[in-house]
Every structure is written in C-alpha cells, then in structure tokens.
Amino acid sequence: MSITAAIACAAVYWCIYMLDQYLLSWQCLNRPLVVGPLIGFVLGDLNTGLVMGASLEAVFMGISAIGGSIPSDCLSGTIISVTYAILVGGDGAMEAGLALSLSIGTVMSSITNMFTPVWAALAPYWEKLAAECKPRKFLIQNILVDAVTALPGVIIIFLGVAFGIEGLQAGLDACPAWVMTGLSAAGSMMTAVGFGILLSMIWSADICIFFFVGFIFAKSLGLSSLGIAVIGTAIALTLFFLEKNIISAKNSMAAVGPASVPGPANSEEDFF
C-alpha cells in the first residue's frame, strides 16, 4: 500500500503494545474499539476507524485470551484491516478488511510462537538480575526487553501494510513444518520449569500427595480452579483446626502438669 502508512501503522502497533501493558490493566487499550479509531485518526479517516472498530470488536469479542495464550491477535488484526479499508476504500473494502484481520492473526500468532521459547529462556537471567537487588536496573531492562519483544510484530505490520500479507504467508509456508512444531512444543513445556521451581519450595514428603489430588481434580473431573480451591480450602482448614485443637489441648495439659498427661494424647499427636 504505502510506506508512510506502513510506518504510521507500525508505530501505532509499537505504542499500543507497550501502553496496553503499562496503563489501565490488560486487554483494554489494544481492543479494536480503541485501536480502530486511533488508526482512523492517524490515517485521517476517524469515522471509518470508529465503524470498523465496532465491527471488529464484535468479531474479536468471542475470541478471549484467558490463561496467557492469544488465539488471534486483535491488535494486529485491527490495524491491518482498518488500514486496508481506509487506504483501498470503495465498496466492500470494509468487508475485505475484516477478512484480512483473521489472516494477519494467524501469521502473527505463528511468528509469536516462534519467539516464545526465546523469551522463556530469559527467565534465569531475570532471576539473577533480581538477586542483584537493583530494582531500578531491573525495571529499565524489563521495559527495554518489552520494546524488543514487540519488534517482530512491528516488522510484520510494516511489511504487511507496505507489501501485502500474501508475501508474508508465503514466506512462512517456506519454513519447514518441524521448526514450527518444535518451537510450539518447547513453548508448551517451558511452564514445567516454572512449576518445578515453585514446587521445589513448597514440596514436602508428607503432603506431596495433594499435588496429585489437584492434578486429578482438574484433569479427570474437569473442575475449574475455583472449584478445586474450595475443596482444597476445606481440606486445609479442617487440618488447620484439627491441629490447632491438638496444640491447645496439649498446652492446657502442660499447664495442669506433666503427670496428668494421659498416654493417648501423645500417640494422637504422633499420628499427625
């Protein structure tokens, strides 16, 4: 389409990508309702931006991103389709733009998948940096890395607006399939390292069975995390009050005198 528009779109993508993380919580500023009018304003057609933003919001409303994985990126989708509708114009441009938003979504998510293991591999570096106890340095490096994280998306938006999305799709198809499979497999296994570190801190032999109980509740019974939390709280509270009673009974007996402590109380204590 045009280089100027491509630069403007890439800049909007970069700004929104960063701002969505730093302002007003999450998934607010990068929604089509906000990005649509913004792109419209930048390209000089606010009205198309508003109308397209409304239609796109309705499309992306059902596509939720709960749990960290985003099935289709609404930010890039909105930018590409609104730009297309404004720059091409004429009858049917809006419909064509809407259709484009889905294809850019798949390109974007393939590229993002490619980079997922790279950002995940930074985790040990962050750990080491945090242990240096320099919060300002930690903060600045985080923001810098965020800006770099956005770069693949910025480049895709730029190329997509400047030269069309078909070329990108073709380039992506040329990449051997196993590279994509391997990278996405790595991404889905990385979380195990985080859980491993977390578990190593709270694991103890006498209560570790509850790890498996939680797993089975979620996997086999299909309970939601809230449901499992209620059951877990019930177990934890019961144990808490049980042990509390044992401790207070022991204390009151100790107050009466060691001679009056009956045998069973001790064995009960050993049992827990």
Place this chain on the structure above:
Amino acid sequence: MEKRVLSAEENSVLKKMFIGSHLVFTCFNMTKMEANGFTITMAPAIESIYGDDIEGKKAAYARHQSFFNTHAVAFNFIAGLCYAMERDCKEGKVPGQTIDAIKASLMGPTAGMFDSIFFNCLRVIGAGIGIGLCSQGNILGTLIFILLYGVLQSVLKYILLRLGYTLGTSFIDTIFNSGLMGVATRSASILGLMMVGAMTATTVNVPLNWVINVGETSVVVLDLFDAIYPGILSVGLVLLMMALIKKGKRPTILIIGLLVVAMLGAAAGIF
C-alpha cells in the same frame, strides 16, 4: 478488629507498588509468566522493609521471582498480602515458605474468578455499549469503553492492594499470636500444592505425536502413556524439573535442554 491507620511510610510504599503493579505483564514468558511484574511491584516493599539487610533482600527478591500468574486486578490483592507477609518475615514471624505457599494457593482461584468478572462480564458490557456508539461514528463509545473497563480496573487495583495489605497484617497477627504459624504454613502448602497440581493439568502439555509402525499395526505412543493415566507425561515432566532443580541444576540448563529436546523431537517426528 480495630481499623488500622497506615503510617506515612506504608502509604508511600503502597502508592509506589500501585504504580509498579501496572507492569503485571512486563516480559511475560512461558517459564515464569508474571514473575517479573510481581518482582517490580514488590520492589518498593522489599526496599522499605529490608533496607540494609542485603541477605534478606536477596532472599525476598528471589522469592518474588518464582512462577506467578493471575488476573491483573487480583494480582494487586496478592501483592498487598505479600507486603504484609514480607514485613512479618523480616521480624521472623512468617517463614519464607509460607509466602511461597500462599502465593501458589491464591493465584489459580483468583485468576478464574477475576477473569470471569472482568474479562467475560465487565468487558462485554463495556464493549457492548462501545460498539453501539462507535458503529454510529461516535467517539464517546471508545471513551466509555476505556472508562468502564480500563479505568475501573485501575481503581480496583488500588483498592485491592490496600485491602490485601490491611487484611494480611491483621490476619498474620492473629495467627502469630496464637502460635499457629507452623500449622498455617502446612495448610497453605497443602492448598498451594493442590493448585499447582491443577495448573499442571491445564497449562503444561507434552504434545507427543509419535506413531510407531510395526508391520501392519501402528502404536500411538501418547495413548500408551495416557492409558496409565491421562496427562501423566505433564506430571512426569514437572516432577522431573523439580527433581533436577532440587539436585542443583540451573534453570538455564533445563530451559535450553527442553528447547533442544523439542527441536530434535520435532525433527525426528516425535512431536
């Protein structure tokens, strides 16, 4: 319970934490998810509590670098709670393990609850109003959406951070004064373990796609494992990682190892 008046120091720390807490998703990654955001949010609290105590500071920073993931608003409640706990950790009232356990036990259920309140309810209401106005070309639609969904979440983040802190302080005092901290830690660990188990089931995935052809018959390897118990590979992977970390293996090695295994496996057709 008498209403506690927060000191000027506490107020300033909470304000800094509130600003920092907007970086929940900074450097979000699959290994630790929101850990960096949590570290940044906790930094003002850690600095104010530990001061010159370098060892305590290091331990606290390391503690808040562990895996964390919840909704951005619930995040602030847990951060407030952690501020209260870190303060008592410095005084020796709360062991560090309790903080880990409480964080682990709270993130799952709060994520589910807040995601449905904000993402599936409030956002839909805000977007519904916004779509109506925007489709007529009215910019107010965008503003109302930002106000209803974004600004409201920010306000709630502020309220929940303070709530977490005040609740945490009074709760810990009650538990500590009754001498039940050990018992409470164990209970929190039980809940934490259960929630990590549940999260393992929903987020860790070993996408095995390996079919062995023996003459006429073909064997799907994933089915063999799932016949033992569905998802046993995810549990095995998490436990293996834990065992390696307890043995002192560095996370870097584990992550690079997983990446290599995944790429080689994919090239060989295992994944």
